[in-house]
Amino acid sequence: MTIGLTLSGIDHRYRDLTVLEGIDLTIPPGEVTVLLGPSGCGKSTLLGIAGGLIEPTSGSVTAEGDVAPDCLNPLTYVFQDFALLPWRDVAGNISLVLEDHPLPRAERTARIQEVLALTGLVDFAAAWPRQLSGGMRQRVGIARALAVRPACLLLDEPFSALDAQTRDLLLDEFAALIARAATTCVYVTHNLAEAVRLGQQIVVLSRRPGRVREIFRIDRPIAGRRTDEPDLLAIEARLWELIRGDAVAAEREIHHAG
Amino acid sequence: MRGRVAFRGGGFAPRPSPLAGAATLIVLIAFWQTASWAGWLPRLFLPAPREIAIALYRLALSGELWRHLGASLGRLAIGWSLGTVAGLLLGFAVGLFTLACSPGMAVVSAFFPIPKIALVPLFIIWFGIGEGSKIATLALGVFFPTVINTAGAVDNVPRGLIRMGQSFSLSWLSIVRKIVLPGALPGILSGFRVTSSIAIILLVAAEMIGAERGIGAFVLSAGNLYDVDNLLAGIVVLSLLGLIVAWAIGWLERKLLSWRG
Numbered sequence: 001m002t003i004g005l006t007l008s009g010i011d012h013r014y015r016d017l018t019v020l021e022g023i024d025l026t027i028p029p030g031e032v033t034v035l036l037g038p039s040g041c042g043k044s045t046l047l048g049i050a051g052g053l054i055e056p057t058s059g060s061v062t063a064e065g066d067v068a069p070d071c072l073n074p075l076t077y078v079f080q081d082f083a084l085l086p087w088r089d090v091a092g093n094i095s096l097v098l099e100d101h102p103l104p105r106a107e108r109t110a111r112i113q114e115v116l117a118l119t120g121l122v123d124f125a126a127a128w129p130r131q132l133s134g135g136m137r138q139r140v141g142i143a144r145a146l147a148v149r150p151a152c153l154l155l156d157e158p159f160s161a162l163d164a165q166t167r168d169l170l171l172d173e174f175a176a177l178i179a180r181a182a183t184t185c186v187y188v189t190h191n192l193a194e195a196v197r198l199g200q201q202i203v204v205l206s207r208r209p210g211r212v213r214e215i216f217r218i219d220r221p222i223a224g225r226r227t228d229e230p231d232l233l234a235i236e237a238r239l240w241e242l243i244r245g246d247a248v249a250a251e252r253e254i255h256h257a258g
Numbered sequence: 259m260r261g262r263v264a265f266r267g268g269g270f271a272p273r274p275s276p277l278a279g280a281a282t283l284i285v286l287i288a289f290w291q292t293a294s295w296a297g298w299l300p301r302l303f304l305p306a307p308r309e310i311a312i313a314l315y316r317l318a319l320s321g322e323l324w325r326h327l328g329a330s331l332g333r334l335a336i337g338w339s340l341g342t343v344a345g346l347l348l349g350f351a352v353g354l355f356t357l358a359c360s361p362g363m364a365v366v367s368a369f370f371p372i373p374k375i376a377l378v379p380l381f382i383i384w385f386g387i388g389e390g391s392k393i394a395t396l397a398l399g400v401f402f403p404t405v406i407n408t409a410g411a412v413d414n415v416p417r418g419l420i421r422m423g424q425s426f427s428l429s430w431l432s433i434v435r436k437i438v439l440p441g442a443l444p445g446i447l448s449g450f451r452v453t454s455s456i457a458i459i460l461l462v463a464a465e466m467i468g469a470e471r472g473i474g475a476f477v478l479s480a481g482n483l484y485d486v487d488n489l490l491a492g493i494v495v496l497s498l499l500g501l502i503v504a505w506a507i508g509w510l511e512r513k514l515l516s517w518r519g
Contacts, residue, residue: 053425073426083422087517089438097426130519148426246332 002184003065003074003151004029005050006228010059012045019045020056021107025203026214027152032178032185032222034195037205044080044187046210050152050186051075067151072101076150080157082137084129091116091125094144112139115143118177135166142174152184160191162223162236171197179223192239194230197225204239207246208253214242214247272296305487311492313487316353322476327495329471330461331419333389337396338457345401346446353442354434366405374399374464382468392443392472399460400453412438412443444518451484454503462496473499 010023019042027033027050035043048054050061052075067074084093093110098108118123119139131173138158145153158174159167175198178185187198194201203215216235225232287307293299294306301309317323348366351358374395381391415438423433465474477492 021289049426053421075425077422077425079418079422081418085419085437085440087515096423097428099421099436100426100432128517128519130517144426 003063003067004184005152006062006064008059010049011057012049013057020202021209021211022232023212025185026203027184029184030182031200032187032198032200033203034201035186035188035198035205036195037190037210038207038240038247039190040250040253041205041207042210045203047154047156047186047188051077068149070149071151072148074151076145076148076153078141078145078153078155078158080161084137084140086129089126089128090121090140093146095178097144097148106222111147115146118146119143134162135170138170150183153212155185155187157188164165175222179221192236195237195239197227198222204242206212207250259498303486305490309487310490312492314494317491326471326473328472333396335394335458336339337393338400338454340398341400342404342453345404347407349405350412352405352409352411366402372400374460378464378467387468394458395464399456403453403456404449407449408446411442414445415441438515444515447507450507451504454507455500458496458500
């Protein structure tokens, strides 16, 4: 049981700056859709719009599909900066998103234990966020997201604040997690290797104003994919070819949006 | 360039040492006492620490100290609490609602610069010479800085955390209670340091304008009688009061903000 999203006619402007223009996009249920683009192309904004955190200037997002009865928050985010409450320990941060729901105490505890086990955090339940490395913090972010049993995960460059080695480790863990759960995922990144490692549908956005440039499909299970496989490398090379010019231009741009 | 590279990254990092702080005060008092004994200081205008201590002891023994201190502490507690509660409420409203934001800040900006002491005569006309006028002065003096400080603290809560709460569909009340309030607490508590000092200043000033009891009234009447020993004893009590309040706030911070490590 999972949901798909349809984004239709999305435009977004910050004052007179057009960030997104004419985005029509289908997020198929149970698949990982990667939103790929150079920095500043509005991919994070698009993710915010997809989950209802940002109101688009025009256009709409519709969800379609059945949500499991134990799902507490169908559209659930994982944030780039982790967004953990520094005044709650690891278990408390996960508990936060369950407390508003009428769950029996035992069920709440069980859910916390379950996601701690899934993310390898069992020994860290009582640790404070400031005591954790970046990788462990994002594990908490993922555990918190899984605790509500989401129908669709929205991930905003979840591993880009981590060092390269930690990122590879977490990416493998995360790939295994979602391959098993078959949850719909929208994954924003500017990292090509991440895109081909996780994506079943890769949506390449253009430089601002962001439009859909091209959509790639990789119809292979995520489980067991390796970034050094020839077909994935070939797609990675084509993706780079496609966005290289935009990346160069984006880097030389003066920033307007604060 | 040849030779050993000299270290040049030192300094700019003072370390606190409670022992050095206490020692400084003790040395200062000892110096004062010695200067008095040596006859460098005119006793009539500046008594020695020993005499002040004796005066304080007599006041404590006769019960006079507790009578004045009790009156002052009562006013301080009631006035500060009233101003703080009202200030926190308006501060949160200003920090959370567009409707309260500009109107609230406009009122605060207009009234904040008025020296509250100047309002004591007005409050005496409104509330009488008794407790009302003093408590009103304190409460008002505490209220405005609390509003400004609380609104700023609420505004400084990371937006990302609030958005996180929204993304998990937490209720408005949960977001305020579990994200905004703890996030603003460090700022609010450091505001308490400022408002408690303001409250003590206003307390003494209001007690000097019209009161029979209270440390401010006691200091003033001792001055009128040229009773410098008692005058300074009163001032020492005020200094101790300030120290105790600062310590209490520090304790509260350590207790409530232990997550900062």
